[in-house]
Amino acid sequence: MKNTALTEKHISLGAKMVPFAGYNMPVQYEGINAEHAVVRTGVGVFDVSHMGEFILKGENALDLIQRVTSNDAAKLYDGKVQYSCLPNENGGIVDDLLVYRLDEKSYMLVVNASNIEKDWNWIQKFNDKDVEMHNISDRTSLLAIQGPKAAEALQSLTEVDLASMEYYSFVKGAFAGIDNVIISATGYTGAGGFEIYFDNEHADVIWNAIFEAGAQFGIKPIGLGARDTLRLEMGFCLYGNDIDDTTSPIEAGLGWITKFTKKFTNSEALLAEKEAGMQRKLVGFEMIDRGIPRHDYEIVDAEGTVIGKVTSGTQSPSLQKAIGMGYVKKGLDKEGTEIFIHIRNARIKAKIVKFPFYK
Template sequence: MKQTPFTAIHQSLGAKMHEFAGYNMPIEYTTGIIDEHMTVVNGVGVFDVSHMGEFWVKGPKALQFLQDITSNDVSKLKVGDIQYTCFPNDRGGIIDDMLVYRYEDEKYMLVVNAANMDKDWAWCVAHNQVGAELENSSDNIGQLSIQGPLATKVLQKLTDIDLSQIPYYTFKVGKFAGCDNVILSNTGYTGAGGFEIYFYPQDGEKIWHAIFEAGAEEGIKPIGLGARDTLRLEMGFCLYGNDITDETSPLEAGLGWITKFAEGKNFPSRAMLEQQKAEGVAHKLIAFKLKDKGVPRSHYEIADEAGNIIGEVTSGTMSPSLKIGIGMGYVKKEHSTVGTKIYIVVRGRKLEAEIVKPPMRIQ
């Protein structure tokens, strides 16, 4: 298994380690997922996300390449802006979802999911018809996600950059914890606020220890991938491989807002997705809360009141914040309205649930 710059630290802290996307990653620490989840909701926690992939797209053809391969309109980005987008495939599905950073006028960084890194890189290389300069720097960049309402307070102790002047989905580059060329990005996958920081792997341990020293007074804790999943699910954020896949379209997944049909955008299956937008989709991704006791899991069937199967759960958990079962799944469009009563089929039992509008966690 691959290691991150922090693998030895996780092990020394007693983390439960497990293979994820080819990396040896911490799933939870000794306090457990619920405590870690609530630490992020109420305070501040640190995730090792160095397994994520980073690709540079450079040169005078960089923008054209990104317009031809991603769903969102990259031309709208100014230097310092970040955009959520996806790679549509040739069948209207999603190869991966990702972030695009406009680092310089002719230099962009793509941050892709670890599990899709090789697939994404092959797709980029195969579809580089315009001669953009591509560089896979995934092994040369470390990443930590510092999340929670106290994250900014902790991180501000370690940099002269005014973090309050970095709006959501923008970034700045500068010195952090005595290390140069650190990207400070106001993004995250938790809905609790905070920053994601990118740095050279050799600076990783220095940065980790500086953050934990700076956050001691705020009760900072390391957080594993288990709580990362429950946090994103409470927000209704999609997880690739569960809620979005090669077989689901961005319009079915409620990602029409990142699917732009602007002039000059020629991404694969554009015509197919334009037709979907005009005619509507047959299935839609919904979020739900259980009214009966139980825990929904991926692949559980979803039924209507008459017992007809109308869809399938894609993600589910017991919400640490709400203390009830929550989840996401695809249902037939006619059953997708917020407030609709649905049933999750759990080992032959029908558990009542209600379709809700994310986020499920009170902000």
């Protein structure tokens, strides 16, 4: 199992460590609910160094990105980030990812930890115009500093005006005395904040500086458990749960990152699906009766007929109610529709609601 540059730090802080995507990762420190609240109301730090980073360089870097991703990367400018996905050839998704434009001929792709090798091979398969590709995942650390107090907590560490950075933009500059750090106004929590990319060798210095600067703001380390409850409250998809090789971006509600103004992998079939209307749709639901929905639980109608499947579910710490996401058959996806979740041989009542759960 792989370690991040900060694994020993998490162990020394008493984190409960678990295997995740081939890495030894902190799932929680003082408890998921407490950590979740810290991020929603203050500021918390996630070590997400298990994520993958690829650099694509050269005259044809943009051309390659345009052919393998669903969003229109031609709209990017230096310092801009874009959410996108890698469609496969069968209507599903290889992975979802972020695309960073470093300059006109250089891009950074940030991919999910469990898909690093798969994504690398997939993109390489289409690299027929000599785009220079570098997999920098193993030497790159990534910290997500998230929450409404993130900008204040980090401001003393950089000359970049953090509060004025627009969402999904980034700056490369000095941070905590270290040069060439990517400071990105992105995150997976819906609580605001930043993601900081740097070389592994600077991990201890940067981690310590963040906690020193953030002490007066109540900054705390946060595990992957709270990362999951935070993203779920926002209705953000998790690869392997809500989207995978068998789910199309159209049915997953990712039509907004699927731009048919260009040709990309399987774009004609996805356009046909969009025009014909999909057979199922990813929806959010909240439980009316008592029970927590879990991945792969059946969604049924009042008669007990299976109409779909749960992809993610939890007890929402912010809302104090159970929420979930899942695919349901076409026509049964309207807001307010009553559905039932099959939990331990019982049909537990729920209703379909709009994303995000947490407003």
